[in-house]
Amino acid sequence: EAQVTQNPRYLITVTGKKLTVTCSQNMNHEYMSWYRQDPGLGLRQIYYSMNVEVTDKGDVPEGYKVSRKEKRNFPLILESPSPNQTSLYFCASSFVDQPQHFGDGTRLSIL
Amino acid sequence: GEDVEQSLFLSVREGDSSVINCTYTDSSSTYLYWYKQEPGAGLQLLTYIFSNMDMKQDQRLTVLLNKKDKHLSLRIADTQTGDSAIYFCAERMDSSYKLIFGSGTRLLVRP
Numbered sequence: 001e002a003q004v005t006q007n008p009r010y011l012i013t014v015t016g017k018k019l020t021v022t023c024s025q026n027m028n029h030e031y032m033s034w035y036r037q038d039p040g041l042g043l044r045q046i047y048y049s050m051n052v053e054v055t056d057k058g059d060v061p062e063g064y065k066v067s068r069k070e071k072r073n074f075p076l077i078l079e080s081p082s083p084n085q086t087s088l089y090f091c092a093s094s095f096v097d098q099p100q101h102f103g104d105g106t107r108l109s110i111l
Numbered sequence: 112g113e114d115v116e117q118s119l120f121l122s123v124r125e126g127d128s129s130v131i132n133c134t135y136t137d138s139s140s141t142y143l144y145w146y147k148q149e150p151g152a153g154l155q156l157l158t159y160i161f162s163n164m165d166m167k168q169d170q171r172l173t174v175l176l177n178k179k180d181k182h183l184s185l186r187i188a189d190t191q192t193g194d195s196a197i198y199f200c201a202e203r204m205d206s207s208y209k210l211i212f213g214s215g216t217r218l219l220v221r222p
Contacts, residue, residue, distance in 0.1 A: 004153075031208055042115070042199060042212035043154075050208075058209060090153060092210075099144060100210060102154040 002027045004103035006091050012109040013081060021076045021106050023091030029101075031094045032074040033058070034066065036087040037105075043090065049074055050096070081110045117200055117213035124221050129187040131216045133200030138181060140202040144210065145174065145185045148197045157185070157198075187218075195220045 004025045013019055025032065033048040035058075045058030049068040063085055065077040074093075078085060086109050092100040114136045123129045135143065141162050146154040160167045160174045160183070167174045173186040187194055197217050201210040 033209070035210075035212075040214050042214040043201075043210070044212075045209045048207060048209060056207065058207075092154075094208075096208065099142075099156050099159055100208075101156070102146075104153040 002101070004091055004093050004101050006089075006103035006106045008106060009104065010107050012111065014111050015082055016080050019078050019081060019108075021078075021089060021091075021108070023074045023076065023093075023103060024072050025074075025091075025093040025101070026072065027093065027095075027101070028071065029093035029095055030071070031096050031100070032068065033092045033100065034064070034074070034076045035090045035092065036060065037090060038087050046076070046089075078108075081108075083110050086110050115200055115202055115211050115213040117198075117216045119214065120217050120219070122219045122221060123190050125190060125192055127190055129185075129190045129194070129218055129220075131185045131187075131198050131200075131218065133183040133185075133213055135181050135183065135200070135202045135211070137202055137204065137211070138178070139205060141205050142203040143174075143176065143183050144199075144201045144203070145172075146199040146201060146212075148199065148215070150196075154199065190218075190220050192220045192222060194218060 034046040035043040047066040091103045094100040144159040145157040197215040200213040
């Protein structure tokens with residue numbers, strides 16, 4: 001089944017404790033992206049990747065890192081999480097020039 | 112700048128038609144999308160329209176695009192209780208394939 005898989009789905013953690021949210025897709029998509037969803041703001045792009053080893057900042061990249069060592073994986077790294085990064089995070093992937101497919105989301109709470 | 116705007120809330124009776132409206136700012140966007148988000152779930156692509164089209168119909172869904180006014184609408188015919196969800200309008204930036212989302216319209220379908 002074609003899908004975008006995020007892990008974990010839920011995480012409660014504390015300020016400053018490094019965490020990684022994984023994203024994996026099995027559709028051989030070149031394009032992958034991370035968004036965060038906050039009430040009243042819709043979804044905002046954090047980082048995106050056009051292909052392996054190619055990543056770029058989105059609108060709200062501060063406090064986040066990503067890597068794209070393999071085509072299928074695009075992890076989101078929070079080196080030193082802070083409470084303002086409490087949010088619902090979505091990973092998405094697509095072939096370039098095709099609609100993006102979204103994962104089911106990861107709800108992060110940072111205390 | 113980039114901005115997509117939607118009304119926040121719409122309530123309709125079961126069996127009626129729903130019309131969700133959206134305005135966007137980037138006239139160079141090639142694709143415009145409608146996504147549906149049910150509680151606790153990710154974003155499901157409903158439909159999309161290419162910018163050189165005026166209308167697209169897909170079963171109960173009709174998308175209308177007025178490029179001159181930068182106005183997009185989604186009409187759901189014979190709205191059902193299962194259509195209750197948040198609906199996001201999004202435009203795609205051609206340079207980065209980034210999606211710019213509206214803040215979402217919460218559709219409530221009353222029995």
